[in-house]
Amino acid sequence: MEYFIQQLINGLTLGSIYGLIAIGYTMVYGIIGMINFAHGDIFMLGAFVAMIVFLILVAMFTTVHVVFFLLVMMIVAMLTTSLWNWTIERTAYRPLRGSFRLAPLITAIGMSIFISNFVQVTQGPRNKPIPPMINSVYDVAGISISLKQIVIAVVTIVLLAIFWYIVNKTPLGRAQRACEQDRKMAALLGVDVDKTISITFIMGAALAAVAGTLFLMYYGVVAFSDGFVPGVKAFTAAVLGGIGSLPGAVLGGLLIGTIESLWSAYFSIDYKDVAAFSILAIVLIFLPSGLMGRPEVEKV
Amino acid sequence: MATTHSTAAAATTSAQPNVIADALKEAFYAGLIALGLFVLIIGLKTDQNIHNELIVVQRWSLLFVVVAIVTVGRFAFSAFVWPEVERRRAIGKKAAVASEPGFIKRNINWIGVIALFLFPAFVIWTSGVQGSLKWIDNFGIQVLIYVMLAWGLNIVIGLAGLLDLGYVAFYAVGAYTYALLGTHYGLSFWILLPAAGAMAALWGILLGFPVLRLRGDYLAIVTLAFGEIIRLVLINWREVTNGSAGISGIPKVTFFGIFDFDVSSPFYIGKVFDLPTSGVYYKIFLYYLILILALITAFVTVRLRRMPVGRAWEALREDEIACRSLGINTTNTKLTAFAIGAMFGGFAGSFFAARQGFINPESFVFLQSAIILAIVVLGGMGSLVGIAIAALVMIGGMEALREMQFLKLAFGPNFTPELYRMLLFGMAMVVVMVWKPRGFVGSREPTAFLKSSKSVSGSFTREGHG
Numbered sequence: 001m002e003y004f005i006q007q008l009i010n011g012l013t014l015g016s017i018y019g020l021i022a023i024g025y026t027m028v029y030g031i032i033g034m035i036n037f038a039h040g041d042i043f044m045l046g047a048f049v050a051m052i053v054f055l056i057l058v059a060m061f062t063t064v065h066v067v068f069f070l071l072v073m074m075i076v077a078m079l080t081t082s083l084w085n086w087t088i089e090r091t092a093y094r095p096l097r098g099s100f101r102l103a104p105l106i107t108a109i110g111m112s113i114f115i116s117n118f119v120q121v122t123q124g125p126r127n128k129p130i131p132p133m134i135n136s137v138y139d140v141a142g143i144s145i146s147l148k149q150i151v152i153a154v155v156t157i158v159l160l161a162i163f164w165y166i167v168n169k170t171p172l173g174r175a176q177r178a179c180e181q182d183r184k185m186a187a188l189l190g191v192d193v194d195k196t197i198s199i200t201f202i203m204g205a206a207l208a209a210v211a212g213t214l215f216l217m218y219y220g221v222v223a224f225s226d227g228f229v230p231g232v233k234a235f236t237a238a239v240l241g242g243i244g245s246l247p248g249a250v251l252g253g254l255l256i257g258t259i260e261s262l263w264s265a266y267f268s269i270d271y272k273d274v275a276a277f278s279i280l281a282i283v284l285i286f287l288p289s290g291l292m293g294r295p296e297v298e299k300v
Numbered sequence: 301m302a303t304t305h306s307t308a309a310a311a312t313t314s315a316q317p318n319v320i321a322d323a324l325k326e327a328f329y330a331g332l333i334a335l336g337l338f339v340l341i342i343g344l345k346t347d348q349n350i351h352n353e354l355i356v357v358q359r360w361s362l363l364f365v366v367v368a369i370v371t372v373g374r375f376a377f378s379a380f381v382w383p384e385v386e387r388r389r390a391i392g393k394k395a396a397v398a399s400e401p402g403f404i405k406r407n408i409n410w411i412g413v414i415a416l417f418l419f420p421a422f423v424i425w426t427s428g429v430q431g432s433l434k435w436i437d438n439f440g441i442q443v444l445i446y447v448m449l450a451w452g453l454n455i456v457i458g459l460a461g462l463l464d465l466g467y468v469a470f471y472a473v474g475a476y477t478y479a480l481l482g483t484h485y486g487l488s489f490w491i492l493l494p495a496a497g498a499m500a501a502l503w504g505i506l507l508g509f510p511v512l513r514l515r516g517d518y519l520a521i522v523t524l525a526f527g528e529i530i531r532l533v534l535i536n537w538r539e540v541t542n543g544s545a546g547i548s549g550i551p552k553v554t555f556f557g558i559f560d561f562d563v564s565s566p567f568y569i570g571k572v573f574d575l576p577t578s579g580v581y582y583k584i585f586l587y588y589l590i591l592i593l594a595l596i597t598a599f600v601t602v603r604l605r606r607m608p609v610g611r612a613w614e615a616l617r618e619d620e621i622a623c624r625s626l627g628i629n630t631t632n633t634k635l636t637a638f639a640i641g642a643m644f645g646g647f648a649g650s651f652f653a654a655r656q657g658f659i660n661p662e663s664f665v666f667l668q669s670a671i672i673l674a675i676v677v678l679g680g681m682g683s684l685v686g687i688a689i690a691a692l693v694m695i696g697g698m699e700a701l702r703e704m705q706f707l708k709l710a711f712g713p714n715f716t717p718e719l720y721r722m723l724l725f726g727m728a729m730v731v732v733m734v735w736k737p738r739g740f741v742g743s744r745e746p747t748a749f750l751k752s753s754k755s756v757s758g759s760f761t762r763e764g765h766g
Contacts, residue, residue: 035517045341052340055356076340083336092730099737102463105517106677109465109670110729117723122342128354228666232528235521270536277525277532284522285510 002142007265008258013149013218015257016156020211021234022241022249023163024204030180030244031200032097037108038088040231041115042081042205046212047222048119049077051128054216058131066134070151070217077209084115085205086198094194112227120224129221152214159210160250163203167246176200180244229273233260236280242293251291323379331371335363342366408685416444416591420584436583439699441590441655445648447691448594450675451684452644455601457673458681459610460637461617463520465669466507466527470500470642472534472664474649479547479659480540489553493650500646501639503530508638512631515620527669534661546660552582553589553654561585586655593651597644598684604640613637667722674729694725 021043028036050073057069092111096103136147167173175196178186187193215230216222237256241248256276263275283290343363349355404411419440423432449471456464474496481487481495507526511519534541541547554560561582604610612633615623624630653659675694679687698721 035521049340051354052344052346052356055346055354056344059356080336080340083333087333087337092734095734096737101516102520103733103737105463105520106673107730107733110674110726110733112726113667113670113722114726114730117720117726119341121719121723123346126348128346130354232524239521268536271532274529274532274536277529281510281522281525281529284514284518288514288518 003265006143007261009143009145009149011258011261012254013152013257014261015254016152017211017215017218017253018230018234018237018257019250019253020156020159020207020214021230022237022253023246024208025235026238026241026243026246026249027176027200027204029238031176031197032104034093034104035108035235036204037105037231038111038115039204039208040234041112041227042085043208043212043215043230043234044222044224044227045084045115045119046077046081046205046209047216047226048123048128048212049080049209050074050213050216051130051222053077054130054133064133069133070213074210074213077213078206081205081209081212082202085201089198089201116224116227123224125224127221127223130216132220133217148218152218155210155214159207163207164246166203172196172199232280233276236276236283239280240283240290242290245290245292248290248292319383320379323375326378327371327375330374331367334367334370338363338366412685412688413595420587430580433580433583436580436587439696440587441583442699443692443695444587444590444594445652446672446675446695447688448590448597448648449645449672450679450687450691451594451597451601452641452648453672454676454682454684454687455604455613455644456637456641457676458683459601459605459617460613460634462634462637463516463523464638464641465520465524465666465673466530467523467641467645467672468664468666468669469507469527469530470504470645471649471652471668472530472661473500473503474646475653475659475663476534476541476547476649477646478650478653479550482551482653483547483549486551489551489650489654490556493647496650497643497646500649501643504638504642505635508635512634524666524669528666531661531664534664541661544660544662546658548658550653550657550659552657553586555585590651593647600640601684609633609636671725674725678728678732694728698725
C-alpha cells in the first residue's frame with residue numbers, strides 16, 4: 001500500500017508537468033484547430049533557458065537561494081519561450097491560416113525539427129546535468145515526499161489558479177473563448193482575433209517554460225532531444241482530457257503521469273512509453289472527444 | 301543602433317523614402333526580436349569543464365553576427381526583394397501567355413530515367429572504379445531509397461490525402477522481415493522481398509483498420525503513435541529482435557541465384573566472369589536494383605491513378621463526405637491506400653537491410669518519417685517528378701554537404717556540416733510550406749474532371765472541409 005501511494009505521488013508530480021504542457025496544446029487546438037507539434041520543443045527550450053540562467057545565478061551568488069533562483073529562472077524562461085512562440089506563430093503559422101488543413105501541422109513538424117536541432121547546434125548534443133537545487137526529503141507515515149515534489153505541486157496549483165482567473169474572469173479570456181467558439185463571429189463583434197491567437201501562443205509557451213523549469217529542477221538534467229516524448233505525452237494528456245478543455249488537460253496530465261508511474265512500478269519500465277502511446281491511440285480511436293470535451297460536430 | 305538611425309535620416313531623401321524607411325523600421329524590430337530570441341541560447345554556451353561541471357562560455361561575437369544577419373536580411377527583404385516580387389507579380393498577371401512546352405519539358409520523365417540508368421557508368425568514367433564507390437553508394441543508392449520511400453508515402457498522403465506520420469514503421473517491418481528470415485532461415489532475398497512487402501501491407505491494414513474513423517491531424521497523431529510503438533517493441537523485444545544491438549550479418553542479395561557478390565562463395569561474380577575482386581560490382585548491382593524497385597513504384601502509382609481505386613483515392617482526398625455520398629466504399633479505399641503504401645515501404649525496408657547488412661531500431665525513428673514526409677511535401681504532394689527532385693535536393697544535398705571541405709575553411713576546422721543538415725531540413729519544411737504550400741512542383745489537381753467545369757478546382761478547397 002505504501003509502495004502504491006509512493007508511486008501515486010511520483011505519478012502526480014510527473015502529471016503536473018505534463019498538465020502544464022498540455023494546456024498549451026489544448027488552448028492552441030481549441031482556438032485555431034491545429035496541433036502545435038513544436039510545443040514539446042518549446043518546453044525543452046524553456047528547460048534549457050532555465051538551465052543557463054541557473055548557471056549564471058550560481059556563478060553570481062555562489063550559494064543557492066532556492067526560491068529566488070526558481071523565480072528568476074521561471075521568469076526568464078517564460079519571457080524567452082514566449083518570444084519564441086510569438087515569433088513562430090507570426091512567421092510560420094499565421095501565413096498558413098486558411099490554407100489546406102494539413103499545412104500548419106507539417107509546418108509545425110518542421111518547426112519542431114528546427115528548434116531541437118537549433119538547440120543541438122548551439123548548445124551541443126550532450127546531456128546537461130546541473131547540481132541538485134533542493135535536497136530535503138520528508139517522511140510521512142512511511143512515504144517519502146521530497147521538497148521538490150511539494151514545490152512542483154504548489155507552483156502548478158498557483159499557476160492554474162492564475163490561469164483559470166485569466167480565462168474565466170478577464171476580457172482577454174472572454175476574447176479567447178469567443179475565438180474558440182467562432183472566429184469569424186468574434187471578429188465581427190470587435191475581437192482582435194490575430195492578437196488573441198498571439199496571446200494564446202504566448203500563454204501556452206509561458207506555461208511550457210514553467211513546466212521546463214520544474215522538469216529541470218526535478219530531474220536535474222536536460223538534453224536537446226527531451227522535447228519529443230514529453231510533448232507527445234502532454235498531447236496525449238490533452239486528448240485524454242478532451243481537447244479544448246482546460247480542466248481536461250490538467251486531469252489528463254495527472255492521469256497520464258499516474259498511469260506511467262504505476263505502469264513502470266508494476267509492469268515493465270521498458271514499455272512505459274508504449275503504454276503512453278497506446279493510451280493515445282486508444283483514446284483517439286474510441287473516445288475522440290476525451291473525458292471532458294465536447295463531441296466534434298462535422299460541418300459540411 | 302546609432303548607425304541605423306543615421307542611415308534612416310539619409311534614406312528619407314532617396315527616391316522611395318517610404319519603402320526604405322519602413323524597411324529600416326522593420327529591420328530594427330527584427331534585430332531586436334532576434335536579440336531577444338538568441339541572447340541566451342546563442343550568446344551563452346554551456347560546456348563541461350574538466351571536473352564534469354557545467355560552465356557558461358560567452359559568445360557575444362557570434363550573437364552579434366547572427367543578429368546582424370537577421371537585421372540586414374530583413375532590411376534587404378523589405379526594401380528590395382519584396383517590392384521586386386510585387387512588381388513582377390503585377391507584370392506577370394498581364395502577360396500570362398501559355399507557351400508550348402519544349403522538347404526537354406515534354407520528355408522530362410524519359411530523360412530523367414535514362415540519366416539514372418547511365419549514372420554509374422558516368423561516375424566510373426569521371427572518378428574511376430574506386431572513386432565511384434562513394435558516389436554510387438552514399439549518393440545514388442541513398443537518394444533512390446528515399447525516392448522510393450517518398451513515392452510509397454505519396455500514395456497515402458499525396459493521392460489518398462491521409463497524413464501518415466508513422467510510415468517508417470512499415471520500412472522497419474520490411475527490414476526486420478528480411479533480416480530475421482534471412483539470417484535465421486537463410487532464405488533468399490528474392491523470396492523475402494515479396495514476403496517483406498506482404499508483411500508490411502498486412503501491418504498497413506492492421507494499423508489502418510482502427511484509424512478508419514479518424515481524419516486529418518488526429519489520424520496523423522495516431523499513426524505517429526503506432527510508428528513509435530513498433531520502434532519501442534523492436535527495442536524491447538530482445539529475444540527476437542536483439543534490442544538496440546540490432547541484427548548483423550544479414551545476407552547479401554544474389555543475382556537471382558546465378559552468381560553472387562560474396563568473395564568466399566564459389567559463385568562469386570569475379571570467379572564466374574573472370575573479373576578482378578572488387579566491391580564495386582555489388583554497389584552497382586544494388587544501384588540498379590533500387591532504381592528498378594523505385595521505377596516499379598512509380599509505374600504502379602501512375603497506373604493506379606487511372607484505375608477506379610486511384611480515382612477513389614483522389615476523390616477521398618478532396619472531400620470525404622462527398623465521396624461517401626457518391627457510394628464510394630471509403631473503408632476499402634483507405635485500407636488499399638494504407639496497404640499499398642506500406643507495401644512499397646516494406647520493399648524499400650528489405651532492400652535497406654540487404655544493403656546495410658546490419659539494422660537496429662535507431663534507423664527507424666520518427667525523424668525518418670518526418671524526413672520522408674518533408675520530401676513528399678516539398679515535392680508537391682502527388683507529383684512524382686517533384687518528389688524525386690525534392691529527394692535529390694534534400695538527401696543528395698545533405699550528402700554533398702559532407703563533401704564540402706571549403707566550408708571548413710570558411711568556418712574554421714571544427715565546423716561539421718552534418719550537424720546542420722537537420723536544422724536546414726526543418727527550416728526548409730517551414731519555408732516551403734509558407735512560401736509554396738503546394739510544394740515546388742505542386743500538381744494536386746484531380747486527374748479526372750469535367751472539361752466545362754466552372755467550379756473551384758481541387759487545389760483551392762480545404763481537405764475534409766469540402
